[in-house]
Amino acid sequence: MISEKINEILVDEFEVDVDLIQPNLNLKDTLNLDSLDYVDLVVIIESNFGVKLVEADFTNIQTFQDFYDLIKRKTSEN
Amino acid sequence: MEEFIRKSMEQRVVITGMGIYSCLGTSLDEVKDSLQQGKSGIIFDNERKLFGFRSALTGAVPHPNLKNELNRRQRMSIGEETEYAYLATMEALKNAAIDDTYLDTHEIGILYGNDSVSKAIIDAVDIVREKKDTSLIGSGAIFKSMNSTVTMNLSTIFRLKGINMTISAACASGSHSLGLGFNLIKSGMQDMIICGGAQEINKYAMASFDGLGVFGNDALPATEVSRPFDKDRSGLVPSGGAATLIIESYESALRRGAPILAEILGYGFSSNGGHISTPNVEGPALAMERAIKQAGIKPSDIAYINAHATSTPVGDANEAQAILQVFGETQPFVSSTKSMTGHECWMAGASEIIYSNLMMLHGFIAPNINFENPDEHSAKLNIVKQTVFKEFDLYLSNSFGFGGTNSALVIKKIND
Numbered sequence: 001m002i003s004e005k006i007n008e009i010l011v012d013e014f015e016v017d018v019d020l021i022q023p024n025l026n027l028k029d030t031l032n033l034d035s036l037d038y039v040d041l042v043v044i045i046e047s048n049f050g051v052k053l054v055e056a057d058f059t060n061i062q063t064f065q066d067f068y069d070l071i072k073r074k075t076s077e078n
Numbered sequence: 079m080e081e082f083i084r085k086s087m088e089q090r091v092v093i094t095g096m097g098i099y100s101c102l103g104t105s106l107d108e109v110k111d112s113l114q115q116g117k118s119g120i121i122f123d124n125e126r127k128l129f130g131f132r133s134a135l136t137g138a139v140p141h142p143n144l145k146n147e148l149n150r151r152q153r154m155s156i157g158e159e160t161e162y163a164y165l166a167t168m169e170a171l172k173n174a175a176i177d178d179t180y181l182d183t184h185e186i187g188i189l190y191g192n193d194s195v196s197k198a199i200i201d202a203v204d205i206v207r208e209k210k211d212t213s214l215i216g217s218g219a220i221f222k223s224m225n226s227t228v229t230m231n232l233s234t235i236f237r238l239k240g241i242n243m244t245i246s247a248a249c250a251s252g253s254h255s256l257g258l259g260f261n262l263i264k265s266g267m268q269d270m271i272i273c274g275g276a277q278e279i280n281k282y283a284m285a286s287f288d289g290l291g292v293f294g295n296d297a298l299p300a301t302e303v304s305r306p307f308d309k310d311r312s313g314l315v316p317s318g319g320a321a322t323l324i325i326e327s328y329e330s331a332l333r334r335g336a337p338i339l340a341e342i343l344g345y346g347f348s349s350n351g352g353h354i355s356t357p358n359v360e361g362p363a364l365a366m367e368r369a370i371k372q373a374g375i376k377p378s379d380i381a382y383i384n385a386h387a388t389s390t391p392v393g394d395a396n397e398a399q400a401i402l403q404v405f406g407e408t409q410p411f412v413s414s415t416k417s418m419t420g421h422e423c424w425m426a427g428a429s430e431i432i433y434s435n436l437m438m439l440h441g442f443i444a445p446n447i448n449f450e451n452p453d454e455h456s457a458k459l460n461i462v463k464q465t466v467f468k469e470f471d472l473y474l475s476n477s478f479g480f481g482g483t484n485s486a487l488v489i490k491k492i493n494d
Contacts, residue, residue, distance in 0.1 A: 015150050036151070036217035043216045052211070 002075070003068045005048070013044050023065040030064070049075050091263045092492065094336040095174025095324030096432045097166040101137035101317055101419055105169065110436045113444040114465055118301035118418050120315050126288075129281050133293035135300050136279060137317025137420040148235065154218030156231045157198040159276040159424075162320035163190065163228045164235065167272060170322035171236075175336055187240030187268045189259045190228045190322075191251025191275035193424040196282040198222035228276045228320075240268050246424075248479025249386075251275050253427025256323060257345030257485055263327050270326035275425035277318030284316040290355070292390055304421075305448035306387035306414035307394050307456035314388040317420030321429035340435050343472075343488045344373030350482025357393050357478055362386075363400040365484035369474060370404070373488040378408040380488070381470035382443055384434045386478045387414035388421045397476065398455035409460040410474075413446035427477035427485060434473050438491050441469045 003023070011018045014031045021030065031037070042053045051074040061067050098105070101119025102112035112119070119137050126134040142161045144153055147168075156164065171181075202219040206212055221230060226244040233242045241262060245255040252275025259271040277283075287293070294303035294313040304315045331338050346368030350361035370377055383401060387394040394414075401412065415433045416422070422429050437443055443466040452461070471491035478484045 039213070039217035040154075043214050046209075046214055052213075 002072055006068055006071060009044050009048050013040060021064055023068070024063055026062055027064050027067050045071065051075055051078050087266065088264050089266055090328035091260045091325055091342045092328050092331050092338045093323050093325050093340045093342065093435065094331050094338055095170040095176065096339065096435060097169030097171070097173060097322040098319070098429060098432050099139060099162040099166045100319040100321065100422065100429055101139055104140065104165070106173070106436065109433070110440060112418065113415065113433055113436060114440070114442055116418065116445045116447045116465060118304070118447060119317065120300045120304060120420050122296060122300045126281050129285070131281065131285065131288045132291060133288060133296040133313065135294060135296045135303055135315045135420070136284070137315065137319070137422065139279060139319045152231070152235055155221035157195060157222040157227060157278065158280060159192060159195070159278040159318070159320065160228045160231045162318070163232060163274065163276040163322065166274060166320040166322040167232060167236070170272070170324050173337075174324040176324065181236055181238070184270065185240045185268070186238050187259070187262070187271040188229050188233050188238050188242055189245055189255045189271055189273050190232070191245045191247070191255040191424045191428060192225060192228045193246040193248055193251050194278060194283055195223050195225060195227055197278060197280045198227070200282050232272070236272075238272070241271065247483045247485070248481060249421065249423050250427050250477040250479035250483045250485040251424040252321065252429065253475065253477035253485035253487060254347065254483070256325065256342065256428060256431060256487060257347060259325050260342045260345050263325060269330045270324065272322060273325055273428065274320060274322035275428035276320040277423045277425035279318035287316065294389060302448050304389045304417050305450075306385065306389045306417050306446055307398065307452065307459065307461055308449050309451045309453040311389045311391060311394065314390055314416070315420035317422045319422065319425060319429070321425050321432050323428060323431060338492045339439065341490045341492050343375070343490050344369035344371070346370070346372065346486040348484045350484070352482055355480055357396050357482065359396050359399045359403065361482055361484045362397055362476060362478055363403045365486040366400065366404045366474060366476065369486040369488045375472065375488065377405045380405070380410045380472055380474050382434065382437070382473040383410050383412045384430045384473060384475040385412050385414040386476040388416055393478070395453065395455050397478070398459055402455065402458055409458070411443050411462050411466060412459045413444055413462040415444055417447040417449065418444070427475070430475050430477070431487060431489065434475055434489065438470060438473060438489070442467050443470070
């Protein structure tokens with residue numbers, strides 16, 4: 001499951017409890033992301049999935065589910 | 079009258095905290111024991127040999143694990159030199175009896191010596207070379223890749239609100255940080271400043287220095303190569319870590335009942351205005367004379383000189399001549415603790431104040447280990463071969479750097 005893999009790397013990178021991550025929760029608020037953290041999010045997604053996110057990709061991302069869908073779409077396009 | 083008013087308004091400047099992370103130990107107690115025993119912190123690093131170093135000798139310190147001490151963002155923004163500086167500063171703050179509440183309710187500055195961030199820059203550029211995309215470098219790299227990395231990070235971590243800048247003055251950086259901090263407090267502009275010096279220890283940081291052929295012969299036993307003032311010296315040994323000193327006005331120290339370790343009496347600086355790497359005699363002599371003059375003492379009052387001497391042929395000989403010129407017939411005890419530590423470069427001017435303070439506080443003078451046979455100039459100095467157990471209350475510390483930057487500090491034990 002891609003969502004499990006994503007959760008795993010988010011927990012590892014942002015040092016949060018895995019139980020905090022739920023598909024319907026807000027990604028930014030749950031992980032307490034600031035502008036610098038988005039830079040690191042791009043790096044870990046590229047190194048784990050080989051896809052490059054750009055600023056525009058985040059425009060419509062609210063929940064973790066939105067984020068999983070984004071990565072699925074990007075990896076299938078690749 | 080004007081001079082009298084100005085003088086009467088000047089603050090006395092004291093040292094109230096020290097913290098050290100060096101190849102002689104990672105606490106004041108460990109370092110004091112190493113100094114007293116004349117123990118070397120130098121090793122042979124085979125990785126440097128394989129990398130292409132002419133001399134693979136270096137000082138070595140343990141790699142810190144700060145996962146439980148700093149949060150993710152803080153850890154991501156700091157490189158090796160700042161990790162050392164953080165640990166040294168934690169020890170210094172504790173030593174000075176400064177807690178979180180004090181940090182949050184007082185204006186404290188930071189002036190710290192640092193003059194390279196080689197590894198952080200190379201690591202970041204390597205990513206771009208491979209990925210062809212700067213957006214994949216990550217967010218922490220820029221904060222590790224600037225010369226001011228130590229002060230930008232420590233000021234954030236410790237929530238400092240006073241003067242905030244890095245002093246880059248080659249191998250005199252740490253000493254100038256103290257001298258400049260001394261002047262800011264003396265003039266009443268700051269009450270307390272965190273001073274010090276940090277030095278990365280990795281093969282990237284020292285490769286170009288090694289390329290000059292000025293490092294010691296690594297075919298000899300590692301602990302015997304750094305031999306300042308000895309006639310058979312073959313070159314310096316690089317080293318590093320970090321050293322932090324808390325300096326503050328005497329009034330501030332008294333007000334908060336702080337432990338007063340020593341007083342800074344004089345800071346002398348000069349620039350040789352000559353060769354980029356070869357030092358002269360006049361510049362260092364002038365720095366020493368100015369420090370002594372500002373301290374209001376005579377050269378013969380100085381009991382000990384912690385020499386800059388790095389174990390290079392020309393540098394040591396010229397410093398010996400400068401000391402002879404300034405101190406004449408009454409030669410104080412002299413040792414270069416670089417015989418044990420190697421050359422701690424950007425950190426050295428601060429760490430050597432800590433080493434000398436430890437000696438002054440514990441009544442001994444650390445040896446200039448490996449000093450067996452003098453040369454023409456060092457034969458006239460009073461170089462300490464074995465630890466001398468002796469109470470003393472006044473010393474001078476020299477630091478010189480590339481570009482001919484010189485700094486000398488005169489420090490006194492507090493007896494009142």
